[in-house]
Each structure stands twice: as structure tokens, then as C-alpha cells.
Amino acid sequence: MSKEPDNELIVVSNRVPSPKSSGGSQGGLAVGVMNALQKNEGLWVGWSGDIDENRDAQLNHYEFDSVRFATFPLTENDHQTFYVGFSNEVLWPLFHYRTDKVEYTRENLEGYLRVSQRYARHVSTLVEPHSRIWVHDYQLIPLGHYLRQAGIDVPIGHFLHTPFPPWDVLRILPDYEDLLRYFSAYDVIGFQTKCDQRNFEECMRHGLEATFYDDGTIEAEGRRFRAEAYPISIDVESAQEMARQGVDSNVGKRMAQSLADRTLVMGVDRLDYSKGIFKRFQAFERLLEKAEHQHGHVVFVQISPPSRTDVPEYVELRTELERVAGHVNGRFADYDWTPLRYLNRGYSRESILGFLRLSRVGFLTPLRDGMNLVAKEFVAAQDPEDPGVLVLSHLAGASWELQEGALVCNPYDSEGVADMLDQALTMPLEERKARWQRMMDVMRENDIHHWCRQFLGALGAVKH
Structure with a gap:
């Protein structure tokens, strides 16, 4: 009897590569994550790109390019509020310092949090005692928070592919402290540059009165975690x-x-x-x-x-x-x-x-x-x-x-x-x-393989 594959590494992102898509240039997230998953037993979880009004739709499992995937659809309202509304009309311009383009509504914020909760429900069913979870990008910042609420106590990391703004820019966002609290649920938080890392630390210091320790860890909301720059690269x-x-x-x-x-x-x-x-x-x-x-x-x-x-x-x-x-x-x-x-x-x-x-x-x-x-x-x-x-x-x-x-x-x-x-x-x-x-x-010296090793090495060193 063949052994079921382990979910040693669970990668979560807004979208996943589609086996139906052959054209276009793969972005950095796709190239990097595919590389990591081809070297570690695990799977990639995310939105399928489909719209389906059934909020109880189950995960669809498949495999291609030697990587396992688990995807699910979103409702039209979830897509509009979570992705179009809050992710791309609030966080994207905010994180790129374009405060003039921020269009905030509470309805879109609610959709953003609701979809993160849905992701958390799906991911929770896949976690095993030895799993590591690697969450990607600005669309899913609250996911670690909801996984902790669900009792998930394995190492969870987050890598932000966008810039991170300084405190005076971040606090344009209503209830920006909540966003910082969501970050504090992770064990390892990765940024593209030292500048982004410093901006994040400044926001943690002013927004949540975080404590910074000599070993490089940060304490906020009763949790200790690490924030580092891990510049993504190519093969x-x-x-x-x-x-x-x-x-x-x-x-x-x-x-x-x-x-x-x-x-x-x-x-x-x-x-x-x-x-x-x-x-x-x-x-x-x-x-x-x-x-x-x-x-x-x-x-x-x-x-x-x-x-x-x-x-x-x-x-x-x-x-x-x-x-x-x-x-x-x-x-x-x-x-x-x-x-x-x-x-x-x-x-x-x-x-x-x-x-x-x-x-x-x-x-x-x-x-x-x-x-x-x-x-x-x-x-x-x-x-x-x-x-x-x-x-x-x-x-x-x-x-x-x-x-x-x-x-x-x-x-x-x-x-x-x-x-x-x-x-x-x-x-x-x-x-x-x-x-x-x-x-x-x-x-x-700093290629995509180095990026994967550095981040996953830091996540693997976390003890729970």
C-alpha cells in the first residue's frame, strides 16, 4: 500500500499557477514557490481563479510539474471586496506609497477578513504536526492570525513581495494597528529589502509599542517573532x-x-x-x-x-x-x-x-x-x-x-x-x-535557491 504524501511544507497564496495556462511570464512568486515545493514534500493552496457562489465548495486537489495543489473558488462578492476592493484599491497603493489612490470602505475590509478566514478553514484541514506554513503577500496578511485562532501551533512564516511603507504612510489606513497585530501571529516575516524591514520595525515600535531584543526577535501582542530581509531572486x-x-x-x-x-x-x-x-x-x-x-x-x-x-x-x-x-x-x-x-x-x-x-x-x-x-x-x-x-x-x-x-x-x-x-x-x-x-x-551568490534555503531555514529553526 503506497504511503500518502506528507504536507511537510504548505504554501499559501492568493492565486496558484494553473495547469491550463501555458502563456505569459511566470512571476517571482510562482518561480520561487515552485522551486521550493519541488524540493520539499508538500502542497500549494490558493484561489483557483474560478467564481462559484457556493461558499462551502471543497478543495480541489491536483498535481502538475511535480507539485501538488489544493484550490478553491471564490464568490463574486468575495472576489470584488477581498481582491479588487481591499487588496488592490487599499493595500497595493498604500504599500507602494500611492496614498492618493487608496479607496477604503468597511465593506471591502470585511470581505478581506472574511476571505482570510475561509483560507484558514481550508488550510487547517491540511496541517500535520510536522508541517511548516509559508504564506505569501499582501492579500493574505491576516491568515496567520486566523490560523492561530483555529489552534494551529506549527511554524508559520509570511513573505511580503511588495514594499512596506513607513509609519506615517501606513497609518493612513484606518485601524492600521490591526494589520500589525495580524503580522505578529507569524514566526518569521520576510521582506525584499532592509529598507522595508526597517519600515516594518518602525511601525511595530510606534503602532504596537513592540519590544526589540538583542537576538533580533521582536515581541508584540504576547508573541515573539523575527523579521528579516530575504531578497527574492531568479534561477x-x-x-x-x-x-x-x-x-x-x-x-x-x-x-x-x-x-x-x-x-x-x-x-x-x-x-x-x-x-x-x-x-x-x-x-x-x-x-x-x-x-x-x-x-x-x-x-x-x-x-x-x-x-x-x-x-x-x-x-x-x-x-x-x-x-x-x-x-x-x-x-x-x-x-x-x-x-x-x-x-x-x-x-x-x-x-x-x-x-x-x-x-x-x-x-x-x-x-x-x-x-x-x-x-x-x-x-x-x-x-x-x-x-x-x-x-x-x-x-x-x-x-x-x-x-x-x-x-x-x-x-x-x-x-x-x-x-x-x-x-x-x-x-x-x-x-x-x-x-x-x-x-x-x-x-x-544570491539566486532563487539561496532565497528558499534562507527563508525555509529560518522557519525550520522555529520551535513550538
């Missing part, structure tokens, strides 16, 4: 191989042919106001105004798959970006040259990495970003004999690790960004190689 070897395959694919060959030996500047971001794409277009326009020697010789391709199409701000952003792209091309395009290609659709990860390998410049200038793994993918994708240059916002988490090799810019300074673009486009080969090597050295 460098896999990205390199996929980039080589992407260049040799039909899509990669079509891209190369379409450039007609022109220099490629590449931006890849999910369509979101935090990514700074509008200001990026302005900086590229400023480059074309100032650097006539680039006319006819450079093509900027911006790929921005649509996201959160049921949130009005994102619909407005898409319309505005289409307008600005048309404006730039209207000013500068010639009969045989379109300087800005704005592609509002997704491509496979192999295709994206192939495009990045073809690029002379990776142009990634978010106004605020937890990490920005595309920056790391750009570096990994490069040809070591002729690497491109990364132009990166200093407000992206990746800038903390890649600052020795990237051209680090302020995305709000369109003139300065335009100058950096010109510098990147004209940089000598030897300098490009030296900068690329410094970034690769950091990434090889």
Missing part, C-alpha cells in the same frame, strides 16, 4: 538557457529581423501605475529630443500585459499609455522607423528572455517596486561577450543588489533618465562587460 542557470532558446525561437528570430540591425531598448512590466511606464515614455521622448544621433538607430519595445482589468485605474492607465506612445511616434517616426513599440499583451517567458538577450539596454524604472525580477532576468539573459546595460530605478528593490553594475536612476527625473539612456546606448564594450560581471557575481 540564473535556467534563465540563461531559456534566453538562448528564446533568441533561437521563431519569435526571437522575428524580433531580430524586425529590428533591422537597430539597437533594442527593452522594458517589460505588468501594466500597473507603480511601474512608472508613463514617465519612462516621457524619458524616451526626451532622449529623442536631445540625441538626434539616435534617430533611426534605436527602438524601444515596452511589453505590458494587462492586469486587474476590473480596476478602473488600470483601464485609464492603458488608455493614457496608448495615447503617449502614439504621441511619441507621431513626433519622431519615419517611413521606415517606429521608435516606440508599445505591446499590451503577454508573451511566454522564453520569448521575453530571448527579447532581453537581444537588448542593448534593459529599461526598468518603477516608481516603487518590491524587487523587480525582470531586472535580474535581463542581466542573466545577456551574452557574456557582448552584454547590454541595465538602467534601473533606485526605487526598485533590485537596485540594492545591482547598484554596482547598473546605471541607477531616479524615475521622476525624465531629463536625467534620458541622459542615462544615452550613456547606456554608447557605453564601451569593456565597461559593459565589467558592469555585467559585477551584477552576475551577486546574482549567482
